[in-house]
Amino acid sequence: MQTKQATRNKQPAAKNKQATSNKQAGNKQTASSGNKATRFGKETYMQWYELMLLLRRFEEKSGQLYGMQKIRGFCHLYIGQEAVAAAAISATRPEDKFITAYRDHALAIAKGIPAKACMAELFGKATGCSKGKGGSMHFFSKEHHFYGGHGIVGAQIGVGAGLAFAEKYKGTDDVVLCFFGDGAARQGMLHETFNMAMLWQLPVVFICENNRYAMGTSVERTSNVLDIYKLAAAYEMPGDSVDGMKCEEVHEGIERAVKRAREKGGPTLLEVKTYRYKGHSMSDPAKYRTKEELEKYKEQDPLNWVLNIIHKNKFATEEELTAISDRVKQQVDEAVEFAETSPWPDDDELYKDVYVQEDYPFITD
Ligand SMILES: Cc1ncc(C[n+]2csc(CCOP(=O)(O)OP(=O)(O)O)c2C)c(N)n1
Numbered sequence: 047m048q049t050k051q052a053t054r055n056k057q058p059a060a061k062n063k064q065a066t067s068n069k070q071a072g073n074k075q076t077a078s079s080g081n082k083a084t085r086f087g088k089e090t091y092m093q094w095y096e097l098m099l100l101l102r103r104f105e106e107k108s109g110q111l112y113g114m115q116k117i118r119g120f121c122h123l124y125i126g127q128e129a130v131a132a133a134a135i136s137a138t139r140p141e142d143k144f145i146t147a148y149r150d151h152a153l154a155i156a157k158g159i160p161a162k163a164c165m166a167e168l169f170g171k172a173t174g175c176s177k178g179k180g181g182s183m184h185f186f187s188k189e190h191h192f193y194g195g196h197g198i199v200g201a202q203i204g205v206g207a208g209l210a211f212a213e214k215y216k217g218t219d220d221v222v223l224c225f226f227g228d229g230a231a232r233q234g235m236l237h238e239t240f241n242m243a244m245l246w247q248l249p250v251v252f253i254c255e256n257n258r259y260a261m262g263t264s265v266e267r268t269s270n271v272l273d274i275y276k277l278a279a280a281y282e283m284p285g286d287s288v289d290g291m292k293c294e295e296v297h298e299g300i301e302r303a304v305k306r307a308r309e310k311g312g313p314t315l316l317e318v319k320t321y322r323y324k325g326h327s328m329s330d331p332a333k334y335r336t337k338e339e340l341e342k343y344k345e346q347d348p349l350n351w352v353l354n355i356i357h358k359n360k361f362a363t364e365e366e367l368t369a370i371s372d373r374v375k376q377q378v379d380e381a382v383e384f385a386e387t388s389p390w391p392d393d394d395e396l397y398k399d400v401y402v403q404e405d406y407p408f409i410t411d
């Protein structure tokens with residue numbers, strides 16, 4: 047199998063994709079309304095749309111509240127990348143585990159952490175998903191299978207493989223989706239982890255959200271390897287690349303990789319070519335890129351793409367679409383109200399949750 051995988055990696059991404067998609071065509075939901083066939087059914091498009099709208103409105107509100115100093119510290123918004131989060135949900139099961147970097151609000155909400163608990167975390171309140179002690183970069187909820195939220199670039203790549211090791215050890219068929227950026231792909235952590243993940247055939251999908259920049263540094267300035275998925279070839283790991291502005295492509299790419307991992311076929315590196323509309327963080331005016339470049343990506347906006355398909359296929363009436371935006375607005379408004387009115391953490395919380403074992407490092411048994 048490894049020889050086959052190595053050969054696949056030598057092929058250009060498009061060819062590679064074609065071969066795999068054809069194989070799975072039978073699994074794909076296809077739907078038609080009138081004469082317009084779509085790659086997925088109405089229900090999937092509606093779910094993608096509502097989730098992406100919630101993620102975008104949540105992030106826009108977070109940006110506003112940051113400007114009002116209600117939210118402080120670091121804050122990295124996900125606007126533009128929503129198709130990745132939406133498709134990651136449709137292509138996985140709720141028990142599958144997610145782990146990501148500091149640009150974590152959207153993946154956390156997509157995974158089911160209530161918007162209220164996420165907004166309260168941004169405010170630093172006791173009701174936040176990390177009890178107000180993690181802030182924007184460290185959302186976490188074991189209950190929702192969301193393992194952070196990590197501020198050290200690339201650190202979650204190793205931890206993600208560790209989570210996958212645990213699943214293999216326990217004998218489950220759950221899969222870990224380990225997200226990281228193009229900047230993190232240049233860390234040594236990636237190579238050590240890829241080596242062990244392939245050696246141990248761990249059930250993990252490494253998803254590189256290539257949004258073209260690591261802070262202000264473009265992919266072109268960090269390496270001569272511009273197609274990040276090709277890094278997998280060094281470990282005979284399958285590598286694949288998809289358009290991150292299209293839910294359909296991301297879903298299919300993740301679905302292929304998750305299937306492989308669930309069926310004990312080991313890890314995959316999936317590069318998702320995406321874009322962030324805002325600066326790296328709230329303090330970045332993004333002067334390193336042109337307005338034209340930004341506009342080019344906005345023309346491929348993932349929400350508009352899905353909305354157009356909904357319109358063309360009459361998947362929803364105007365009233366139904368209005369009801370969705372009302373629902374989303376209400377959810378975000380309630381999240382802000384909840385965060386505003388929640389208490390601050392008690393002082394003694396400072397000493398809690400530092401180590402799992404309360405008496406660490408004095409192991410007594
Ligand atoms: C080990 C380490 N080095 C440097 C930093 C500073 N830093 C924070 S974000 C970042 C860029 C990472 O970019 P990328 O991985 O592409 O993720 P994106 O912000 O685009 O989502 C850097 C260098 C850090 N947090 N950790």
Ligand SMILES: [Mg+2]
Nearest residue numbers: 227228259260
């Ligand atoms: Mg990046």
